[in-house]
Amino acid sequence: MRRTVAETLRAASLACAAVAVLLCLVNDRSDGARWDALAALVVGACCIGAWAALTRRTPPSGPPSPAPAPLPAPPAELLRNPVDWYLAAGMVLTAVAPWAVFRFAAHEQIEFSAVLLGGTLLGLWTGIVLALTVKKVLVRPLSKTHKLLAADAKAGRVVAVRFEVGSAEWIRFVPEDSTELIDPKLDNAQMLKVRDAEGKWYGVHGLHKDPNGPDHARKQLAVFGPRYAGEPVWMLWPQRWELVLAVVRRWRNPAYPVAVVADTGEMIWGYASLDYTDRYLTDPANLRATAPGLRARPVLPRPYFRPAVHGPMLLRLAVAAAALTPVLLDTVSGGLGALLGLLAATALMDAPFAARRANSRTPDPSRWNVPPVEDFRVPPPDRTRS
Numbered sequence: 001m002r003r004t005v006a007e008t009l010r011a012a013s014l015a016c017a018a019v020a021v022l023l024c025l026v027n028d029r030s031d032g033a034r035w036d037a038l039a040a041l042v043v044g045a046c047c048i049g050a051w052a053a054l055t056r057r058t059p060p061s062g063p064p065s066p067a068p069a070p071l072p073a074p075p076a077e078l079l080r081n082p083v084d085w086y087l088a089a090g091m092v093l094t095a096v097a098p099w100a101v102f103r104f105a106a107h108e109q110i111e112f113s114a115v116l117l118g119g120t121l122l123g124l125w126t127g128i129v130l131a132l133t134v135k136k137v138l139v140r141p142l143s144k145t146h147k148l149l150a151a152d153a154k155a156g157r158v159v160a161v162r163f164e165v166g167s168a169e170w171i172r173f174v175p176e177d178s179t180e181l182i183d184p185k186l187d188n189a190q191m192l193k194v195r196d197a198e199g200k201w202y203g204v205h206g207l208h209k210d211p212n213g214p215d216h217a218r219k220q221l222a223v224f225g226p227r228y229a230g231e232p233v234w235m236l237w238p239q240r241w242e243l244v245l246a247v248v249r250r251w252r253n254p255a256y257p258v259a260v261v262a263d264t265g266e267m268i269w270g271y272a273s274l275d276y277t278d279r280y281l282t283d284p285a286n287l288r289a290t291a292p293g294l295r296a297r298p299v300l301p302r303p304y305f306r307p308a309v310h311g312p313m314l315l316r317l318a319v320a321a322a323a324l325t326p327v328l329l330d331t332v333s334g335g336l337g338a339l340l341g342l343l344a345a346t347a348l349m350d351a352p353f354a355a356r357r358a359n360s361r362t363p364d365p366s367r368w369n370v371p372p373v374e375d376f377r378v379p380p381p382d383r384t385r386s
Contacts, residue, residue, distance in 0.1 A: 161286050
């Protein structure tokens with residue numbers, strides 16, 4: 001029930017934002033104060049606040065209860081990541097809202113040439129964001145290596161090994177090429193740490209981070225790691241791994257495609273380093289038949305409010321609302337109104353990306369294990385002596 005209410009509040013906030021954008025598109029400044037658009041914004045803000053209060057202390061979901069029966073064999077169907085409809089709707093609003101706001105604020109208030117220039121730039125923004133939304137969020141392409149893994153599973157045979165999930169790891173490190181001696185800039189990577197039957201550890205990185213698409217590397221690992229910690233899972237590699245190896249050696253960061261499947265049928269796509277993998281791929285006992293009709297579905301992200309992540313986004317939305325309020329009340333006009341509209345449009349454009357940047361820097365310790373920072377410029381202790 002709690003999750004249903006939270007999802008309803010998220011949907012309601014997006015709906016209110018869409019209504020406000022639509023009202024700005026279909027009505028002109030000459031219609032006077034836009035109390036309807038302001039009301040939509042206020043209701044949307046209340047929904048966001050209620051969602052934040054409801055989900056702020058949401059603990060990570062634990063292992064399924066009762067425990068599911070072990071999967072008798074690896075699944076034959078490995079599905080693509082599902083469409084994140086909230087993300088899709090948010091990106092559409094990110095595409096359209098800045099243009100609608102500036103159009104409403106500047107129409108018949110400043111010279112046509114200035115309106116045309118601003119509208120052209122924002123129209124270009126709208127087209128680019130909508131195109132990326134279709135390509136990255138709705139189409140959800142898999143890499144060629146992951147398509148090969150899915151094809152091998154469907155054909156009936158994959159390399160598969162049972163592992164036990166350890167934790168989701170948020171690794172921070174200083175890159176080898178860093179030249180900073182004091183407070184060097186840190187890079188980070190996320191992985192799922194698992195252990196085989198012999199007690200040997202192995203790591204699976206999430207899908208490569210795409211700056212223009214869903215952040216599966218962090219969102220899904222933050223769900224899968226805590227939920228299945230201590231639970232058995234299937235690790236799948238393609239039967240044609242030698243073909244994959246021949247191709248990926250040419251990559252900058254060569255890696256094998258993998259799928260990690262829990263006994264509930266939930267899974268994540270990922271990559272695994274070439275190191276420590278051959279011992280599994282070259283063992284004939286690990287080549288297994290897949291179960292026809294058995295389907296694995298990628299785990300769904302479970303959004304919850306985090307001040308460190310959502311705070312920067314909400315701050316920008318507050319700036320946009322504050323800048324737009326005098327315009328909607330029709331208390332400013334001319335160049336000042338257009339300037340406020342441009343400020344609101346700029347804040348709206350940056351809002352979702354501010355949250356994304358914060359999420360890429362700030363791990364949630366309740367979901368991630370965060371080891372000490374590793375400096376890749378310094379050799380390990382056993383290599384420092386000749």
